[in-house]
Amino acid sequence: MCAQRAHIFFVQLPNRASCLKFIFLMSDLDDLYQQVILDHNRRPRNRGKLPTANRVAHGDNPSCGDQCSVFLRLEGDRIADITFDGEGCAISQASASVMTTRLKGKTTAEARALFDEFHQVISTGKAPDEFNELAAFAGVHAYPARIKCATLGWHAALDALRERPTSNIQHSTSNVEHPTPSSAKVTEDGSNAES
Amino acid sequence: MSTWTDLRAQFPALHQTMQGGKPLVYLDNAATTHKPRAVLDALAYFYEHDNANVHRGLHALSMRATDAYEAARTRVAKFINAAEPAEIIFTRGTTESINLVAASWGGANLKKGDVILLTEMEHHSNLVPWQLIAQRTGATLRFVPVTGDDGLLDLSQLDRLLTPEVKIFGFTHISNTLGTVNPVAELCARAKKIGAITVIDAAQSAGHTPLDVRALGCDFLAFSGHKMAGPTGIGVLYGRRALLDAMPPWQGGGGMIASADFLESRWKPAPERFEAGTPNVADAVGLAVACDFLDSLERDAIAKHDGGLARVAYEKLSDLPGIRLLGPRGGRGGLVSFALHDVHAHDVVTFADQDGVALRGGHHCNQPLMRKLGLTGTTRASFYVYNTPEEIDVLVTSLRRIVKFFAG
Numbered sequence: 001m002c003a004q005r006a007h008i009f010f011v012q013l014p015n016r017a018s019c020l021k022f023i024f025l026m027s028d029l030d031d032l033y034q035q036v037i038l039d040h041n042r043r044p045r046n047r048g049k050l051p052t053a054n055r056v057a058h059g060d061n062p063s064c065g066d067q068c069s070v071f072l073r074l075e076g077d078r079i080a081d082i083t084f085d086g087e088g089c090a091i092s093q094a095s096a097s098v099m100t101t102r103l104k105g106k107t108t109a110e111a112r113a114l115f116d117e118f119h120q121v122i123s124t125g126k127a128p129d130e131f132n133e134l135a136a137f138a139g140v141h142a143y144p145a146r147i148k149c150a151t152l153g154w155h156a157a158l159d160a161l162r163e164r165p166t167s168n169i170q171h172s173t174s175n176v177e178h179p180t181p182s183s184a185k186v187t188e189d190g191s192n193a194e195s
Numbered sequence: 196m197s198t199w200t201d202l203r204a205q206f207p208a209l210h211q212t213m214q215g216g217k218p219l220v221y222l223d224n225a226a227t228t229h230k231p232r233a234v235l236d237a238l239a240y241f242y243e244h245d246n247a248n249v250h251r252g253l254h255a256l257s258m259r260a261t262d263a264y265e266a267a268r269t270r271v272a273k274f275i276n277a278a279e280p281a282e283i284i285f286t287r288g289t290t291e292s293i294n295l296v297a298a299s300w301g302g303a304n305l306k307k308g309d310v311i312l313l314t315e316m317e318h319h320s321n322l323v324p325w326q327l328i329a330q331r332t333g334a335t336l337r338f339v340p341v342t343g344d345d346g347l348l349d350l351s352q353l354d355r356l357l358t359p360e361v362k363i364f365g366f367t368h369i370s371n372t373l374g375t376v377n378p379v380a381e382l383c384a385r386a387k388k389i390g391a392i393t394v395i396d397a398a399q400s401a402g403h404t405p406l407d408v409r410a411l412g413c414d415f416l417a418f419s420g421h422k423m424a425g426p427t428g429i430g431v432l433y434g435r436r437a438l439l440d441a442m443p444p445w446q447g448g449g450g451m452i453a454s455a456d457f458l459e460s461r462w463k464p465a466p467e468r469f470e471a472g473t474p475n476v477a478d479a480v481g482l483a484v485a486c487d488f489l490d491s492l493e494r495d496a497i498a499k500h501d502g503g504l505a506r507v508a509y510e511k512l513s514d515l516p517g518i519r520l521l522g523p524r525g526g527r528g529g530l531v532s533f534a535l536h537d538v539h540a541h542d543v544v545t546f547a548d549q550d551g552v553a554l555r556g557g558h559h560c561n562q563p564l565m566r567k568l569g570l571t572g573t574t575r576a577s578f579y580v581y582n583t584p585e586e587i588d589v590l591v592t593s594l595r596r597i598v599k600f601f602a603g
Contacts, residue, residue, distance in 0.1 A: 038601070042537075063557070064541055064556075064557045064558075064572070065557060065558045065562065065565070065571050065572055066541075066571075087571050088539060088541075088571070089539035089540075089541035089542050090538075090539060090542045090601075091541075091542070143545060146541075146545065149541065
């Protein structure tokens with residue numbers, strides 16, 4: 001099982017050295033913060049406000065101050081584009097980042113199914129049969145206090161999908177002040193040059 | 196003092212092995228402290244022998260429980276040098292104590308145009324109750340600024356802020372976020388000059404330093420049992436007798452009325468007026484034993500020990516790459532608070548937990564100050580009588596591992 005997972009990460013990771021580091025460092029904690037999470041935390045994908053968004057929702061975690069806004073453009077029933085913005089721990093930021101890469105192009109029903117799958121991963125610790133980056137969050141299941149971190153962005157995205165379309169971007173939780181839009185430059189592939 | 200030598204042995208919860216066989220290094224004492232055997236035994240003894248309702252029964256157990264409860268009040272009065280036991284009101288904790296002052300004193304005395312002066316370093320428990328009463332009465336809030344990362348109150352602003360409109364001035368003795376020890380006696384004296392009432396949040400000081408309400412010259416002082424080696428669910432509001440006698444009840448129920456009729460009732464004097472319902476008798480008894488325990492160590496020595504550990508931690512942590520330490524460098528309460536560049540406080544806490552180190556990460560119920568300092572949160576290590584310099588080394592080693600891991 002261990003070797004199999006290591007192999008999976010070997011092919012997923014761009015850099016052999018970090019991959020080997022991952023294999024040798026593996027422990028409960030490294031399970032939690034494995035390279036996929038560290039990578040997305042350092043270089044979040046699709047971060048920043050989406051000017052063309054027609055849906056937006058804000059999630060925050062009052063117990064720890066983490067916050068995450070999700071902007072998406074829904075065309076018909078399909079998520080044509082999606083970004084997130086916010087601040088918080090490595091788990092919450094990486095999870096939102098991975099989520100945006102997974103949700104782009106999905107229908108509302110597919111997005112919900114994907115969240116169910118993700119929730120299954122983080123609550124049971126069992127990775128899905130077919131590997132995807134969501135499996136990187138399997139280690140979260142051992143830390144019940146952190147499950148809310150991993151789902152923060154997802155809940156905001158699902159809220160945004162439930163919300164009525166709007167031309168003027170409004171936030172679903174009106175009592176929460178929205179964080180200042182990130183000044184980070186978003187590159188063409190959607191990743192941040194510097195977070 | 197010999198009591199210190201076997202101190203750790205007196206705290207059963209400290210002797211446990213965490214995952215990976217590592218010993219527990221408990222550095223979250225500003226959130227709650229552990230309880231010595233004497234306090235745990237007192238709780239068990241009360242429930243096993245004296246358990247009864249107080250001030251109501253005429254049977255032996257009720258009389259014993261009443262005596263124990265009132266003896267606890269007397270003990271706490273002595274602990275902070277109150278003029279009389281009637282100035283001690285038992286509450287659930289600091290939060291409830293401050294809510295009591297805000298609702299009762301504030302509700303009866305504040306009006307539109309009045310100002311409630313607080314500081315920017317207040318815990319939400321000394322902020323939100325005032326926001327609530329301000330909304331109810333039309334009074335407004337005003338804040339003494341914090342200077343910056345060194346975490347001091349900007350006292351040069353005090354003359355400008357302490358105007359005659361200020362009716363009440365609330366401030367923390369020791370900041371739970373910064374470790375700052377505020378000059379509370381001076382603040383009380385300054386407030387008194389303009390006739391403002393003073394409220395001290397002593398949650399972080401009651402278990403760590405000597406407290407003398409008459410020397411400080413405060414009108415109200417609030418603290419919690421569980422942050423001073425006592426049980427959870429019991430706290431104290433000290434109030435000057437003359438003020439308490441003029442204040443209306445804030446909750447109604449059994450135990451607080453002199454006589455009741457269908458349409459109206461008359462109240463007992465303080466402290467009963469403010470203790471509606473069956474009080475937390477067992478935990479009050481436990482709190483009194485915690486007072487005995489702390490006095491056996493001598494509170495000057497505790498302050499020296501906890502503050503000493505915090506200073507050592509501050510110096511050792513300052514060598515870590517990318518660390519931002521908050522609060523004053525010199526004299527401080529028994530805690531250090533810091534932010535690591537690019538590593539969120541919750542990730543720090545989860546990692547340290549793997550090394551058996553219990554820390555607190557987040558905004559510490561001090562969100563407005565965090566925003567002002569441009570932080571989403573900090574990691575805090577807070578010390579108590581049973582902590583050792585060796586535990587600081589475990590903390591530093593753990594933090595070095597975290598910094599290295601996230602640096603890749």
